[in-house]
Amino acid sequence: MREIQKVLLVDDDEDIRVIGEMALSAVGGWTTVLARGGQEAIEVAATEQPDVILLDVMMPGMDGPTTLRGLRERPATATIPVVFVTAKIQRHELQRYRDLGALGVIGKPFDPMGLPKTLRELVQRSWAAETRGS
């Protein structure tokens, strides 16, 4: 089965980047690259080609949805799966994020020991659907 190798975590909060990086690398066993905001995320994603991007929704400057649109507009990053991370998940927002092209949403706060499992399930479900559709 295909496995995640590299994850890009995007969050303006340094403490979230620290615990997220710990969870994804030490618990998930993945290479983790970080970005502090939307513009940096687009640049890092193009260079690093992660298997999935964990993207904070509320960030100053370029927010998560705007960053996702930027990623989708560029051929180098157009197909990289994106999972939003947000403290506010309401049903109508969940649908809006999916309509924007996000794979899913992970809530904040998150359990650092459980984050990789949740992310793996979301990504592998999407890969399995792609395989069935191709």
Place this chain on the structure above:
Amino acid sequence: MMSTDARDQALGRLGEVRERFAARLRLRLAELGELVEAAQRQASRGQLAEAVGAAHRLAGTAGSYGYVEVGEAAAGLERALQRIAGGEDEWAAALDALARARRRGE
């Protein structure tokens, strides 16, 4: 499935980052308090937006480090500040939530 060794190592690293956050949490709560007090004093939209942002970030972060009650109090503060931004007089609720976050963060 993680091996026991890998899980122990991960838990060790988690303990380290939690310890570092505990020291930073006091600072973050102090900064949040200053932002809320400045917003109340000046009642400017900019100050209020800054306080809402800081409360929102702490709401998402504290719980991820195990400080669930601090995170919940910060989320309550964020909601109260948003109602204030909408024109309601919710300062008592905001200050109460701030005090709760500070107590839980000690």
